[in-house]
Amino acid sequence: MLPAMGTLPAVTDRSAPDDILDGRPDDAAYRRGVVSLLGLLAVGELLGFERLATDAAAAPRLSDRAALQALAATEQAHFALLQERLVALGADVEATMTRYLPAFEEFHRRTAPSDWLEGLVKAYVGDAIARDFLREVSGSVGPSTRELVLRALEDAGHADFVIARVRAAVEADHRVAGRLALWGRRLVGEALSQAQHVAAEDDELTELLAGTPERPGTDLVALSSMFTRLTEAHTRRMAALGLSA
Amino acid sequence: MLPAMGTLPAVTDRSAPDDILDGRPDDAAYRRGVVSLLGLLAVGELLGFERLATDAAAAPRLSDRAALQALAATEQAHFALLQERLVALGADVEATMTRYLPAFEEFHRRTAPSDWLEGLVKAYVGDAIARDFLREVSGSVGPSTRELVLRALEDAGHADFVIARVRAAVEADHRVAGRLALWGRRLVGEALSQAQHVAAEDDELTELLAGTPERPGTDLVALSSMFTRLTEAHTRRMAALGLSA
Numbered sequence: 210m211l212p213a214m215g216t217l218p219a220v221t222d223r224s225a226p227d228d229i230l231d232g233r234p235d236d237a238a239y240r241r242g243v244v245s246l247l248g249l250l251a252v253g254e255l256l257g258f259e260r261l262a263t264d265a266a267a268a269p270r271l272s273d274r275a276a277l278q279a280l281a282a283t284e285q286a287h288f289a290l291l292q293e294r295l296v297a298l299g300a301d302v303e304a305t306m307t308r309y310l311p312a313f314e315e316f317h318r319r320t321a322p323s324d325w326l327e328g329l330v331k332a333y334v335g336d337a338i339a340r341d342f343l344r345e346v347s348g349s350v351g352p353s354t355r356e357l358v359l360r361a362l363e364d365a366g367h368a369d370f371v372i373a374r375v376r377a378a379v380e381a382d383h384r385v386a387g388r389l390a391l392w393g394r395r396l397v398g399e400a401l402s403q404a405q406h407v408a409a410e411d412d413e414l415t416e417l418l419a420g421t422p423e424r425p426g427t428d429l430v431a432l433s434s435m436f437t438r439l440t441e442a443h444t445r446r447m448a449a450l451g452l453s454a
Numbered sequence: 455m456l457p458a459m460g461t462l463p464a465v466t467d468r469s470a471p472d473d474i475l476d477g478r479p480d481d482a483a484y485r486r487g488v489v490s491l492l493g494l495l496a497v498g499e500l501l502g503f504e505r506l507a508t509d510a511a512a513a514p515r516l517s518d519r520a521a522l523q524a525l526a527a528t529e530q531a532h533f534a535l536l537q538e539r540l541v542a543l544g545a546d547v548e549a550t551m552t553r554y555l556p557a558f559e560e561f562h563r564r565t566a567p568s569d570w571l572e573g574l575v576k577a578y579v580g581d582a583i584a585r586d587f588l589r590e591v592s593g594s595v596g597p598s599t600r601e602l603v604l605r606a607l608e609d610a611g612h613a614d615f616v617i618a619r620v621r622a623a624v625e626a627d628h629r630v631a632g633r634l635a636l637w638g639r640r641l642v643g644e645a646l647s648q649a650q651h652v653a654a655e656d657d658e659l660t661e662l663l664a665g666t667p668e669r670p671g672t673d674l675v676a677l678s679s680m681f682t683r684l685t686e687a688h689t690r691r692m693a694a695l696g697l698s699a
Contacts, residue, residue: 262507303516
C-alpha cells in the first residue's frame, strides 16, 4: 500500500506533471501552497489514526473497538492517497509533514480525553471539523487537487455510530450533557487556536487558502470568515448531539 | 465499511447459505468449528491492529509511523472480511470473539516490547506466524472458507521493511542480535503456549484443525506436528534476520 515501505521519499528534482499542478506547472508559489496543504492534511490523518487507535483500545466492547479501528483505517487510506500525491509532486514528505507535526501534537496533548465518552466526542468533532475544512479548502485549489481533497472527504464520516452512543449516554445521565458540552467547546477552541497558530506562521498555506485559484491573495478576512463558518457548523452539530456548544 | 456500526450483530437463527458452509450445511460440528476458527482469527486481527498502532505511535520517524499504520490498516481490512463472514454464518460475533480474547490478551501482556526494535521484531514474527497458521488452516476447511482464509493471507506480509530495519540495527551494534534472538524465542514460546492452551480447551476448534474436510478427527499428533512446523519456519526466519533462534 505504501509506495516505499519504511522510508518516505526524499526530495527529488523530477518535475511534477502539469495535471497534478492543476494546470499551473510554473507557479512555484502555488506548488508550495499545495504541498503545504497536503502535508498538513497528511499529518492530520496520521495523528487522527493514532488518536482513534488509542480510543479503540480503551473501548468497553469489542464492537466499539472494531468500529473505531475501522475509522482509523479510513484515516490511513486517506494518508496513503495524500502521501502518494506528495511523492508525485516531488515533495520532501518527511520534512513537509514535520513542519505541521507540532501543531497537531499540541492539539492532541491539550485534548487528551479523560474517558471513553470524551474520546467518542473528540472523534466525532474532529472528523466533522476535518470534513468542513476539506470542503472549504476544495474551493481554494485547482481541479486535480480538488478531486484529491474531495476523495478524502468522500469516505470519511463513518462516525455516525458515535452520535447514537453519545445520545444514549446523555439520556441515561443528564449530567453527562453539561460535561460533554464543555468538552466540545474546549475541543473546537483548541483546534482553532492551533489553526490560527499555523495560519500566522505559514505564509504559503495562508496565501493558498485565503484566495481562490482565480483570485489568489492573502485575504485574512476570508481566512477569519472560514474559521467562523467552521465554528458555526460545530455549534449546530453539538446541538444535534443534544449538547449546547 | 462495517455492516452495522457500533454493534456487532447478535445471534440470529437465519440459516447460512450452503456455499459459505463449504457444501456441509447440515454438519453442525463443522459449522461450529468454522465459526470458532473465524472468531479466533478475527480476535488476532483486532489485537494485532492494536499492537501495531501502539508500535506506530512509538516509532522514531514519521515514515516508520506511516508504515506501521499501513500494516495495522491491513489487519483491519482482514478483520472486516472475517466479521462479514461470521455475520453471514449467523454467528454471535461478540460472544465468539470474547471466547478467544483472553489468550491473545495474555500473549500481548506477556510480550510487551521494551523498545522500538522489539516491537518491530514482534510485528514481523507475529505476522509471519499468522501467515503460516493461515496456510496450515486452509487445508483443514472446505473451499469457501479456504478462499476467505487465503484472502486474508494474500495482502498480508507488508512487513518486509521490518527486515531492513532490524538488519541495519544488528549491523550497527552486534550485541543487539543476541538480545533480539532471545526476544524472538520468547515470542514464539509464548505464542505456542497460548495456542496449546486454546487447543486444550476448545474441542470444536481442535476437531476442525486436527482433521481435514475429508477425514475429520481429533488427531492430536497432527496438531502437534503443525506446532512443530510453525516453530521450524520461525527458526528459519530468525536466521534470515541474522538472529539465531
